[in-house]
Amino acid sequence: MAEGLxxxxxxxxxxxxxxxxxxxxxxxxxxxxRPLRVAVAAWVRER
Structure with missing residues (x-):
């Protein structure tokens, strides 16, 4: 998900x-x- 897949x-x-x-x-x-995939990806990238 973090890679946008x-x-x-x-x-x-x-x-x-x-x-x-x-x-x-x-x-x-x-x-x-996080209701959106993009929000999860952003969360992962922050960590």
Whole structure:
């Protein structure tokens, strides 16, 4: 996500099902209270 990759690209890179990536991305966004992917990417880059 921090690199701006979509779910499909992340799934291919990690050799995971796309649905798994979708679920994990949603969980991460909820836990960080960031409703947008770009907000999560910005959060990661700040750290």
């Amino acid at each position: 979509g779910n499909r690209a992340i799934a291919q890179r990690l050799t995971l099902p796309e649905r798994t990536v979708e679920n994990r991305v949603s969980q991460i966004m909820r836990k960080l209270d």
